[in-house]
Amino acid sequence: MGIFFHILKYKFLSFIKSTFDRRLVTAVRGFGSLAVFGAFSIAAYLLAYAVTKSVIEQTRIGLFVYHRFISMMLFVLFVSVNMGNIIVSYSTLYKSSEVGYLFTKPVSFTQIFVLKFLDNFLYSSATFFLMVFMALLGYGAYFGYSALTFLAVMFFVLLPYLFLSACVAVLILMSLMKVASRWGFRKVMSGLAILYIAMVALFFRYSNPIELVEYGQRLNLDTSASMMGLDSGILANLPNAWVSNVLFYIARGNSALAFIHGARLFLLTAAMFGVVLYVAHRFYYKSWLVTFEFQARSNTVQSGKRMKVFDFRRTSSLRPQMEVLLKKEYFQFFRESSQWIHLALMIVLVGVFAVSVGNLNLKLRVTEIQTVGYLILYAFGGFLSCSLALRFLFPAISIEGKSFWTQLSAPLDLKKPYLIKFTIGFFIVLTLALLVAVFSNAPFVRMSERRPILMYFGVYSAFWVSLTLVSLNLGLGGYFANFKEKNPIRIASSQGATLTFLMSLVYLMTLVSIVIIPLTEYFQSLFQFLPFDISTIVAPATTLYMLSAALSAFALVVGLRSLQRDF
Amino acid sequence: MIELRNVTKKFGSFTAVDNISLVVPPGEFFGFLGPNGAGKTTTIKMMAGLFSPTEGEILINGFDVVKEPIKAKSYTSYVPDQPFLYDKLTGREFLYFIGGLYKMEKSAIAEKIEEVIEHFEIGDWVDKRTEDYSQGMRQRVTIAAALVHQPRVLIIDEPMIGLDPKSVKIVRETLKMMARQGVSIFMSTHSLPIAEELCDRVGFIKDGRVVFLGTQEHLQAYKQKLDGKFESVFLELTK
Numbered sequence: 001m002g003i004f005f006h007i008l009k010y011k012f013l014s015f016i017k018s019t020f021d022r023r024l025v026t027a028v029r030g031f032g033s034l035a036v037f038g039a040f041s042i043a044a045y046l047l048a049y050a051v052t053k054s055v056i057e058q059t060r061i062g063l064f065v066y067h068r069f070i071s072m073m074l075f076v077l078f079v080s081v082n083m084g085n086i087i088v089s090y091s092t093l094y095k096s097s098e099v100g101y102l103f104t105k106p107v108s109f110t111q112i113f114v115l116k117f118l119d120n121f122l123y124s125s126a127t128f129f130l131m132v133f134m135a136l137l138g139y140g141a142y143f144g145y146s147a148l149t150f151l152a153v154m155f156f157v158l159l160p161y162l163f164l165s166a167c168v169a170v171l172i173l174m175s176l177m178k179v180a181s182r183w184g185f186r187k188v189m190s191g192l193a194i195l196y197i198a199m200v201a202l203f204f205r206y207s208n209p210i211e212l213v214e215y216g217q218r219l220n221l222d223t224s225a226s227m228m229g230l231d232s233g234i235l236a237n238l239p240n241a242w243v244s245n246v247l248f249y250i251a252r253g254n255s256a257l258a259f260i261h262g263a264r265l266f267l268l269t270a271a272m273f274g275v276v277l278y279v280a281h282r283f284y285y286k287s288w289l290v291t292f293e294f295q296a297r298s299n300t301v302q303s304g305k306r307m308k309v310f311d312f313r314r315t316s317s318l319r320p321q322m323e324v325l326l327k328k329e330y331f332q333f334f335r336e337s338s339q340w341i342h343l344a345l346m347i348v349l350v351g352v353f354a355v356s357v358g359n360l361n362l363k364l365r366v367t368e369i370q371t372v373g374y375l376i377l378y379a380f381g382g383f384l385s386c387s388l389a390l391r392f393l394f395p396a397i398s399i400e401g402k403s404f405w406t407q408l409s410a411p412l413d414l415k416k417p418y419l420i421k422f423t424i425g426f427f428i429v430l431t432l433a434l435l436v437a438v439f440s441n442a443p444f445v446r447m448s449e450r451r452p453i454l455m456y457f458g459v460y461s462a463f464w465v466s467l468t469l470v471s472l473n474l475g476l477g478g479y480f481a482n483f484k485e486k487n488p489i490r491i492a493s494s495q496g497a498t499l500t501f502l503m504s505l506v507y508l509m510t511l512v513s514i515v516i517i518p519l520t521e522y523f524q525s526l527f528q529f530l531p532f533d534i535s536t537i538v539a540p541a542t543t544l545y546m547l548s549a550a551l552s553a554f555a556l557v558v559g560l561r562s563l564q565r566d567f
Numbered sequence: 568m569i570e571l572r573n574v575t576k577k578f579g580s581f582t583a584v585d586n587i588s589l590v591v592p593p594g595e596f597f598g599f600l601g602p603n604g605a606g607k608t609t610t611i612k613m614m615a616g617l618f619s620p621t622e623g624e625i626l627i628n629g630f631d632v633v634k635e636p637i638k639a640k641s642y643t644s645y646v647p648d649q650p651f652l653y654d655k656l657t658g659r660e661f662l663y664f665i666g667g668l669y670k671m672e673k674s675a676i677a678e679k680i681e682e683v684i685e686h687f688e689i690g691d692w693v694d695k696r697t698e699d700y701s702q703g704m705r706q707r708v709t710i711a712a713a714l715v716h717q718p719r720v721l722i723i724d725e726p727m728i729g730l731d732p733k734s735v736k737i738v739r740e741t742l743k744m745m746a747r748q749g750v751s752i753f754m755s756t757h758s759l760p761i762a763e764e765l766c767d768r769v770g771f772i773k774d775g776r777v778v779f780l781g782t783q784e785h786l787q788a789y790k791q792k793l794d795g796k797f798e799s800v801f802l803e804l805t806k
Binding site: 328401 | 615616619637643673677
């Protein structure tokens with residue numbers, strides 16, 4: 001154990017030195033991060049408080065149904081953290097040069113595993129912790145939480161919940177490595193993807209709080225006490241349900257029941273971590289060796305007569321520089337499994353979200369509910385685009401790595417590679433954003449007897465949001481470029497990335513605030529059978545376009561200029 | 568031709584390169600020597616376009632590297648001291664990539680690639696991804712890539728690092744041949760025997776300043792003043 005804490009001590013010192021060095025640029029970035037973190041924290045707090053207050057006092061759906069919504073969001077959080085951790089853990093546990101170095105030292109495999117697991121969990125979840133903590137603070141402020149209650153819920157409920165997700169991810173990953181060595185990596189990944197899709201689809205199929213609200217209203221049930229009996233057996237025993245039950249029982253003043261659910265979660269997390277340690281002890285080193293086998297098998301490219309579509313030997317109608325830059329991007333992306341798998345997973349997630357919301361049945365003709373519902377879907381759609389842009393566009397310049405000297409020393413206008421990265425990224429983000437916009441607006445179009453105005457707005461907004469998020473992430477990714485870091489996931493979790501992510505969220509929240517009033521007026525006019533003045537949306541639409549265009553131009557120029565810095 | 572006119576590079580308050588002026592005409596093999604941290608790599612990076620000079624001008628065949636970078640770089644090949652390659656590309660794909668960056672036609676690239684593969688004897692592993700290459704393999708591919716587009720100016724930083732004796736011989740002979748063909752070669756090296764054998768002229772840099780600039784004859788004369796060893800000249804000039 002002494003060695004373990006010795007290594008932790010130096011990792012901590014190294015982190016402190018690199019975060020708090022005395023250079024002016026670091027101080028400016030730190031201050032900027034603090035300012036943005038602070039603004040976002042306040043916004044998250046206010047939003048959580050406002051949503052809780054609005055839902056409880058205005059919509060009157062009751063505490064229980066509200067906590068079912070929270071349970072649903074927690075499920076999505078669990079799955080997101082879980083999938084993200086599978087991808088990130090693969091890089092951290094199997095591709096990190098630090099692991100290779102430590103294997104040559106008198107440190108046990110289990111200790112190395114724990115070090116990297118904690119490294120991965122803390123590194124990739126820091127922003128999540130902040131978001132969850134501030135949301136909890138806002139939520140808890142409404143219910144009059146004491147400081148002790150906040151701390152207890154944060155550290156004994158939410159933190160174990162996220163930790164449980166990470167443990168499950170690592171267990172799945174190590175199982176994958178064992179199975180993949182026999183059946184092949186691609187087959188196993190495809191199987192896993194199908195399993196996740198099925199799990200998410202089943203969850204949303206059997207857990208629909210809106211149906212619960214409608215059912216309760218039909219039966220004139222008290223939406224708290226009586227509805228508890230309608231809770232499904234299996235779903236009630238998932239960790240997300242336990243967390244939402246802790247919150248529910250605290251809100252009702254029933255500490256004993258809250259403690260029971262909290263204790264279940266804590267014990268499950270502890271047990272799961274124990275299983276993880278046991279499996280790591282038995283299998284981590286063997287699974288690490290398996291990655292070399294995979295690599296050796298996949299790293300020889302046959303250069304026989306038969307050429308694949310993007311083969312460098314194949315002639316092209318494109319100019320030589322554009323051709324080789326595109327092909328280089330293609331091979332660098334698709335030959336790195338953590339890249340294309342993560343993209344595929346995100347596309348699936350977006351697809352599942354789009355199909356789920358596309359089938360929403362919006363019968364409640366209440367202005368506030370529909371406005372809040374629309375804004376939540378709008379913001380969530382933006383958040384998906386934001387995550388996509390952060391994960392793939394922010395690292396785009398950095399992952400050129402030290403090999404970037406080839407382009408810098410060649411007779412190449414740097415606008416070309418920059419434009420290529422922008423175009424590819426914009427195409428992907430825009431396609432998915434449009435998919436989400438169309439599917440999330442479809443229920444509202446149906447509800448409004450096929451008036452398409454929200455659909456038009458959704459598509460218009462999707463274009464500008466995609467443009468801005470892609471520009472922001474590519475541009476600031478260039479400004480904060482770290483050519484020494486090879487892992488795109490770590491780049492996307494860096495301080496610069498967090499700052500960019502938070503700026504993106506501030507941008508999205510600004511859009512939400514621009515849209516809220518005209519949206520409310522639209523639903524009001526719809527439900528009161530009044531004519532809607534189209535000029536109401538002209539000003540917000542123009543503001544949206546101007547803000548987006550300005551941010552995009554600024555970010556793209558910053559990014560392009562950063563390529564001309566000393567390398 | 569390479570021309571440095573009063574070139575200075577500062578990083579904050581630290582002056583890495585201090586007012587260097589020199590000319591490397593076509594066909595000359597210029598050796599750039601100095602102790603660690605003297606400013607050799609910084610000078611080379613400015614010539615290759617990776618750094619911008621704080622003051623002064625760098626001209627490649629009459630084109631300013633800062634003001635007309637594309638024209639200047641079209642004549643140049645740069646071989647860095649640490650040969651980082653795109654790890655998901657094979658060696659062959661990397662060669663095609665470099666050829667394309669220099670706007671070569673596909674058939675010309677294909678022909679030249681076969682030539683360099685044979686010349687540098689890299690055929691056995693050129694179709695493996697570069698992430699599996701050793702240091703020496705990377706160095707050979709990088710040097711091969713530098714020759715694909717037949718540059719008029721070659722800027723090369725420590726070319727022999729990681730190479731086995733056979734590879735050193737191949738690279739040495741190749742560089743000699745290129746100089747004979749009229750290519751201006753600017754090479755930094757720590758290897759005194761290589762510098763003595765290959766270079767027409769040498770420059771010594773210390774603390775960012777050129778402390779000696781002369782031909783092999785000048786160098787021989789300096790050697791005679793000491794104990795006749797190149798090593799002693801190096802130590803004397805850089806102490």
